[in-house]
Amino acid sequence: MMKLTNSDGKGSTGEVFTGNIDELLEVLMKEAVENTGHALDELDKDDKVAVVRYLDNKGVFLIKKSAERVADFLGISRFTVYNYLNEAQEEAK
Numbered sequence: 571m572m573k574l575t576n577s578d579g580k581g582s583t584g585e586v587f588t589g590n591i592d593e594l595l596e597v598l599m600k601e602a603v604e605n606t607g608h609a610l611d612e613l614d615k616d617d618k619v620a621v622v623r624y625l626d627n628k629g630v631f632l633i634k635k636s637a638e639r640v641a642d643f644l645g646i647s648r649f650t651v652y653n654y655l656n657e658a659q660e661e662a663k
Contacts, residue, residue, distance in 0.1 A: 591633060598628050599643050610644075618644055622651060623658035631655065 588594045602624040603610050606617040613621070621644065630636050641648045 595630060595633060595636060595639055598625060598630055599640065602628075613644070618646065619654045619658050619661075622654040623661075626655055626658060 588597060599621070602621040603613065605624060606613060606620055608617055622640065625631065625636075625640060630640070637648050637651045641651045644651070646654075
């Protein structure tokens with residue numbers, strides 16, 4: 571059982587318990603989309619960059635094959651995920 575602790579930016583913390591890494595990845599991807607304030611099918615490029623940034627900050631891209639899973643989830647190519655990741659990292663500088 572994995573435990574994920576996060577903050578919603580308002581001082582409260584929540585815990586999510588998952589049975590495996592795939593479930594953890596799914597929870598984080600859904601959480602990232604929710605943070606944009608839009609539905610998955612309404613995300614524009616800036617929203618998708620924000621999702622990739624959020625996932626990168628959570629360490630998602632350290633998980634094997636996570637870029638492919640994120641690409642499938644967002645309906646973009648793996649190459650585009652890496653481009654968004656580079657863009658998000660450039661914005662952070």
